[in-house]
Amino acid sequence: MPRLSGKVAVVTGAGSGIGRAASILFAAEGARVIAVDKTTDAVNETAARVKAAKGTAQAVAADAGSEADVAAFIAKAIADFGGLDVVWANAGIGGGLVPLGEQTLENWNEVLRVNLLGPFLAIKYAMKHMVPKGRGSIICTASVAGLRANAAGHPYSASKAGVISLVQTSAYSLAGTGVRVNAICPGLVETGMTKPIFDRARESGNESRIGQLNPLRRAASPDEIATVGLFLASDDASYVNGQALPVDGGLTSSVPYVQQRV
Amino acid sequence: MPRLAGKVAVITGAGSGIGEATALLFATEGAKVLAFDKNADTARATADAIRAAGGTAEAMTGDAGEEADVSRVFDAAVEKWGQLDIVFANAGIPGGWIPLRDQTPERWAEILRVNLIGPFLAVKHASRHMVPRGQGSIVCTASVAGINANAGIHPYSASKAGVISLVKTSAYSLAGTGVRVNAVCPGIIETGMTRPTIARLRELGREVQMGKLTPLRRNGMPNEIATMVLYLASDEASYVNGQAIAIDGGLTASMPYDVGQKS
Amino acid sequence: MGRLEGKSVIITGAGSGIGRAASLIFTREGAKLIAVDKADGVDETVKLVRAAGGTAEAVKADAGLESDVAAVVGKAVSTYGKLDVIWANAGVSGGWVPLHDQTVEQWNEILRVNLIGPFLAVKHASRQMMKQERGGSIICTASVAGLKANAGSSPYSASKSGVISLVQTTSYALSGTGIRVNAICPGLIETGMTRKTFETARERGKGDKIGQINPTQRGGVPEEIANMGLFLASDEASYVNGQAIPVDGGLTASMPYAGKLRP
Numbered sequence: 077m078p079r080l081s082g083k084v085a086v087v088t089g090a091g092s093g094i095g096r097a098a099s100i101l102f103a104a105e106g107a108r109v110i111a112v113d114k115t116t117d118a119v120n121e122t123a124a125r126v127k128a129a130k131g132t133a134q135a136v137a138a139d140a141g142s143e144a145d146v147a148a149f150i151a152k153a154i155a156d157f158g159g160l161d162v163v164w165a166n167a168g169i170g171g172g173l174v175p176l177g178e179q180t181l182e183n184w185n186e187v188l189r190v191n192l193l194g195p196f197l198a199i200k201y202a203m204k205h206m207v208p209k210g211r212g213s214i215i216c217t218a219s220v221a222g223l224r225a226n227a228a229g230h231p232y233s234a235s236k237a238g239v240i241s242l243v244q245t246s247a248y249s250l251a252g253t254g255v256r257v258n259a260i261c262p263g264l265v266e267t268g269m270t271k272p273i274f275d276r277a278r279e280s281g282n283e284s285r286i287g288q289l290n291p292l293r294r295a296a297s298p299d300e301i302a303t304v305g306l307f308l309a310s311d312d313a314s315y316v317n318g319q320a321l322p323v324d325g326g327l328t329s330s331v332p333y334v335q336q337r338v
Numbered sequence: 339m340p341r342l343a344g345k346v347a348v349i350t351g352a353g354s355g356i357g358e359a360t361a362l363l364f365a366t367e368g369a370k371v372l373a374f375d376k377n378a379d380t381a382r383a384t385a386d387a388i389r390a391a392g393g394t395a396e397a398m399t400g401d402a403g404e405e406a407d408v409s410r411v412f413d414a415a416v417e418k419w420g421q422l423d424i425v426f427a428n429a430g431i432p433g434g435w436i437p438l439r440d441q442t443p444e445r446w447a448e449i450l451r452v453n454l455i456g457p458f459l460a461v462k463h464a465s466r467h468m469v470p471r472g473q474g475s476i477v478c479t480a481s482v483a484g485i486n487a488n489a490g491i492h493p494y495s496a497s498k499a500g501v502i503s504l505v506k507t508s509a510y511s512l513a514g515t516g517v518r519v520n521a522v523c524p525g526i527i528e529t530g531m532t533r534p535t536i537a538r539l540r541e542l543g544r545e546v547q548m549g550k551l552t553p554l555r556r557n558g559m560p561n562e563i564a565t566m567v568l569y570l571a572s573d574e575a576s577y578v579n580g581q582a583i584a585i586d587g588g589l590t591a592s593m594p595y596d597v598g599q600k601s
Numbered sequence: 602m603g604r605l606e607g608k609s610v611i612i613t614g615a616g617s618g619i620g621r622a623a624s625l626i627f628t629r630e631g632a633k634l635i636a637v638d639k640a641d642g643v644d645e646t647v648k649l650v651r652a653a654g655g656t657a658e659a660v661k662a663d664a665g666l667e668s669d670v671a672a673v674v675g676k677a678v679s680t681y682g683k684l685d686v687i688w689a690n691a692g693v694s695g696g697w698v699p700l701h702d703q704t705v706e707q708w709n710e711i712l713r714v715n716l717i718g719p720f721l722a723v724k725h726a727s728r729q730m731m732k733q734e735r736g737g738s739i740i741c742t743a744s745v746a747g748l749k750a751n752a753g754s755s756p757y758s759a760s761k762s763g764v765i766s767l768v769q770t771t772s773y774a775l776s777g778t779g780i781r782v783n784a785i786c787p788g789l790i791e792t793g794m795t796r797k798t799f800e801t802a803r804e805r806g807k808g809d810k811i812g813q814i815n816p817t818q819r820g821g822v823p824e825e826i827a828n829m830g831l832f833l834a835s836d837e838a839s840y841v842n843g844q845a846i847p848v849d850g851g852l853t854a855s856m857p858y859a860g861k862l863r864p
Contacts (some may be wrong), residue, residue, distance in 0.1 A: 143705055176774045177728055181667060184717060192759060193708055200701055222762075225769040225843065226595035234716060237747075237766035238759035244750040245758045249700040289594040318750065326487075331589045332551040333488035506854035513816035518851075525840070553776040558840040565837035574832070577788070577825035579816055580854025583846055588781075591769035591843025 078106030079310045084157040086110045086149060088140040088198070089167030091118025093267025094217060097298035098164055098305050099123075103131030105306060108157045112136045112149050113167070118268075132157075140167035141190040146197040150205070160205040162309040165198035166217040170269050171232040184231045191235035192242070199246050203255060210254040213309045216243055217301075218259040220324050226332070227263075236261075240320040247318030256317045258308050263324025264295040290325035340368030341572045346419045348372045348411055350402040350460065351429030353380025355529030356479065359560035360426055360567045365393030367568060369424065372415045374398045376429070402429035403452040408459040412467055422467040424571040427460035428479040432531050433494030446493040453497035454504070461508045465517055472516040475571045478505055480521040482586045488594070489526075498523075502582040509580030518579040520570050525586025527558040552587030603631025604835045609681035611635045611673055613664040613722070614691030616642025618792025619742065621649075622823035623688060623830050628655030630831060635677045637662050638691070642793075664691035665714040670721040674729050684729045686834040689722035690742040694794050695757045708756045715760035716767070723771045727780050736779025738834050741768055742826075743784040745849050751857070752788075761786075765845040772843035781842045783833050788812075788849025790821040815850035 085102045089095035091113030099111045103126040111126070113119035116137040123135035134156055138145035153160045171187040174180075195216040206212030221227035222236030243259040250257060264287050266274050274295075277286050287295040304323050307313050322328045347364050351357035353375030361371050365388040373388075373395055375381035381397040388395035398414060400407030415422050430453045436445070457478040468474025483490030484498030501521055508519040528536060536557070566585050569575050584590045610627050614620035616638030624636050628650045634657035636646050643659045650657040658680055662669035677684045695711040719741040730737035746753030747761030765784055772782040789812050791799050799820070802811050812820035829848050832838055847853045 176724055176771060179720070179724065181717065181721075184720060188712055188716075192712075192763075193705060196703070196708060196755065196759075197705070200703065203701060220593060222766060223593070224590075225592040225766075225773040227593060230720070230767060230770045230774065233770045234720075234763035234766045237762040238716075241747060241759040241762035242755055245753075245755040246700065248750040249755065285596070289596065328486075328593050330487035330594050331482055331485070331489050331586075332592050332594050334551070506851075509816045509851040509854050513851075514818045516817075518817075553772050553842055554779070554781070554840065555777050562837075562840035565832075565839075566841065569828075569832045569837070574825075574828035576828075577817065577821040577848050577850050578829065578846075579849075580851030581847055583841075584844055585840050586842070587840050588769075588772045588843030591772055 079306060079312070080162070081106035083107045083161040084153050084159045085162035085164065085309065086112065086153050086160065087164045087166060088112040088194070089217070090122050091115045091268070093269060094262065094265065094298045094301045095164070095166045096122045097302040098166065099133060100126055100129070101299070101302045101306055102162070102309065103133055104129060107162065108132040110134050110136060110149055110153045110156070112138050112140065114139055140165070140194040140198070143197055146194070146201050150201040154205060159209070160202060160212065162213050162215070163198050163202040164215040164217070164305055164309070165195040167194055168217060168269065171229050173229045176230065179230065187231040188235050188238070191232065192238040195239050195242055199242070199257065203250060206255045207250070207253045212255040213313070214246070214255065214257045215305050215308050216257070216259045218261045218320055220261050220263045220322055220328050222320070223261060223322065223328050243320060244318050256313070258316060258318065259320040260301060260304055260308070261320050261322040261324065261328070262296060262301045263290060263322065263327045265298055265301055266295055267298055287325065290327040292325035294325070296323065296325065341568065341574070342424070343368035345369045345423040346415055346421050347424035347426065347571065348374060348415050348422065349426040349428060350374045350456070352384050353377045355531060356524065356527065356560045356563045357426070357428040358384050360428065360564040361395070362388060363561065363564040363568055364424070364571070365391065365395060370394040370419050372396050372398060372411060372418070374400060374402070374411050376401055402427070403456040403459070405459050408456070409463045412463050416467055421471065422464060423474055425460055425464040425476045426567055426571070427457040427476065429456055430479055433491040435535070436491060438492060441492065449493040450497050450500070453494070454500040457501050457504055461504065461519060465512060465515070468517045469512070469515045474517040475575070476517065476519045477567050477570050478519070478521045480523045480582055482523050482525050482584055482590050484582070485523060485584065485590050505582060506580045518575070520578060520580065521582040522563055522566050522570070523582050523584040523586065523590070524563050525552065525558055525584065525589045527560060527563060529560055552589050554587040556587070558585065558587060603629070604831065604837070605686070606631035608632045608685040608834070609677050609683050610686040610688070610834065611637060611677050611684065611726070612688045612690060613637040613718070614742070615646050616640045618794060619787065619790065619823045619826045620690045621646045623690065623827040624650055624657065625653065626824065626827045626831055627834065628657060629653065632686070633681045634658070635660060635673060635680065637664065637673050639663055664689065664722070665718040667721050670718070671725050674725045678729060683733055684726060684737065685735070686738045686740070687722055687726040688740040688742070688830055688834070689719040691718055692742060692794065695754055697754055700755060703756065711756040712760050715757070716763040719764050719767055723767065723782060727775055727778070730780050731778055736781070738838070739780065739782045740830055740833050741782070741784045743786045743845055745786045745788050745847055745853050747845070748786060748847065748853055768845060769843050781838070783841060783843065784845040785826060785829050785833070786845055786847040786849065786853070787826045788815060788821055788847065788852045790823060790826060792823055812850065815852040817850035819850065821848065821850060
């Protein structure tokens with residue numbers, strides 16, 4: 077029995093990585109998907125793949141940090157598919173790794189706009205449709221970087237910490253409405269956003285070192301994040317609320333340590 | 339103005355390391371100190387050192403994981419000096435370095451007894467004396483190992499995580515009594531307990547790497563824990579309660595990372 | 602000899618509440634102060650400091666504006682020759698707007714002052730401190746709202762959680778420099794920013810209900826936050842780094858609960 081049968085889902089950042097994997101997976105489980113990304117070709121490709129697998133999806137090119145765009149693609153879900161059950165605010169930008177003394181306000185503001193204000197807007201507009209129905213599941217992509225240092229640069233980490241806060245406060249704002257809000261904190265995953273890091277490691281012959289710091293000794297694939305999102309989106313997670321779930325192979329369960337060579 | 343003027347403190351594990359440093363610091367700040375340790379010689383040496391510096395101290399010996407011993411030491415402090423203001427439940431045993439597959443329930447039970455039941459007993463019996471007076475500060479030694487992995491073996495880490503939980507639940511049990519309960523979570527500190535580990539890592543040429551993991555690039559010293567305990571014990575910390583505060587150079591602010599990469 | 606003897610300190614949001622309490626306590630302990638606020642209250646703070654025999658200068662500035670922050674650091678150096686401590690305490694609450702009425706403009710202003718401001722403080726203060734020999738201590742005011750829900754609005758809470766992240770990441774960015782970065786998470790404290798909450802409760806005859814849900818069963822006072830800041834600013838906290846420490850009477854040690862507290 078498909079786990080999202082009859083549900084309508086919006087996924088942002090759907091042009092690659094986690095968002096693409098989620099769009100394809102959700103559609104395979106019976107959801108009709110509005111796939112959103114700022115990159116037109118990429119999001120069209122995602123929708124094409126869903127349709128090729130006999131699923132239902134519409135592609136939308138939009139800026140997940142723009143209020144007008146968010147209002148529009150949420151409205152499109154209602155217009156095209158008649159309802160809204162799941163929103164995965166997944167779109168995000170990396171912000172680079174700039175030494176502290178050289179960081180600029182412009183970079184901070186842009187990272188916060190897409191990574192934190194984007195999810196805020198998604199929740200604000202989604203709840204208008206979910207609350208009258210008395211049900212809904214909102215998922216935000218945070219990061220292990222929102223939990224502790226040394227996973228990414230400062231503005232990215234701060235923005236993701238803000239997302240973790242946002243799912244807590246929003247869950248309480250939506251108390252009694254039947255709408256749940258949760259975050260996923262991916263560890264190291266190869267996506268469009270992290271591709272430069274992986275490429276660099278491969279070029280310098282360090283591919284085998286990727287992901288060595290967590291107990292599974294590897295990075296995740298985007299599918300492994302999508303499956304957790306599927307669980308949170310489904311009714312199986314009906315009592316999971318206000319949480320930030322690390323999906324990181326165990327990385328955040330440790331302090332920095334020296335690898336013991338046996 | 340001495341920050342613990344007129345106060346009476348009991349410190350367990352006061353014979354060495356963090357306990358010893360704290361006992362000396364407390365006495366400098368005007369507290370009367372009852373130094374408790376399973377090692378009679380070192381407990382006495384701590385009390386002697388305090389007196390030699392002009393402070394007030396007594397020594398007692400016993401097992402910090404035995405209810406009768408714990409109860410007795412607090413009763414003794416009250417009998418001697420009329421009150422009990424501060425308890426630092428610091429006594430603890432390390433786990434050694436035993437792989438999971440070789441660990442035994444007996445070893446787990448012993449570590450839990452001293453490291454977790456001991457602090458529980460300290461909270462239980464100290465509050466007997468503190469609650470009627472409407473004031474008191476209890477500090478327990480947990481560890482960064484109680485927060486996350488790779489700072490101690492499984493039973494040690496579990497016992498210290500238990501202490502972190504204990505200070506939260508106990509703070510609530512003591513709601514409205516004026517008694518506060520907190521924990522300190524030392525990082526990698528140079529003490530008698532950690533000396534074998536640090537020595538082994540030095541032999542393996544890895545001592546430099548240990549310090550490298552924290553932004554301060556070094557291990558901590560017992561006095562750097564003692565100053566936090568002093569703060570928590572004093573009236574300045576009157577609104578700090580139910581907390582487990584890490585003194586670790588920044589270790590718990592991070593997850594594991596590739597030390598070669600600069601952030 | 603004061604605990605901050607001879608240290609050069611900047612405190613933002615010094616015109617009232619926590620910032621004013623900190624200004625008085627730090628200068629009492631021998632610090633030389635640059636007191637910063639956008640409001641006139643900062644002049645009164647400096648008057649009070651000088652009346653008590655302390656050293657301070659007032660600066661009117663916007664803690665969320667890069668040029669103002671850089672200028673304030675410059676003033677500490679030109680006035681006192683160095684900078685040892687900065688407490689990025691200035692913050693705005695943003696009020697209580699229901700989620701579906703919140704605007705991007707509100708979010709941006711709260712983030713600007715509450716998160717970008719501390720980032721700028723860390724960036725510019727550390728630049729100066731790295732030119733000096735002895736490192737330094739950077740403190741940011743976060744909030745229990747940065748840890749969990751129901752202590753502030755969504756944008757306020759998100760901004761404060763960002764501050765907690767900031768002290769973690771920047772403590773590591775400053776590895777090897779001897780500069781420590783920490784945050785304090787105040788619970789419910791009566792300050793200029795929270796006055797309305799307290800007054801409303803008192804008007805409704807519910808003044809004694811304030812702060813009932815934490816084990817101390819009261820709100821906190823600004824001095825209690827300032828005392829933690831004093832500790833973190835001093836050399837006693839030499840191994841405390843990358844931490845976010847709640848001073849909240851024990852509030853964050855529990856999840857919500859119904860009914861009266863029972864042992």
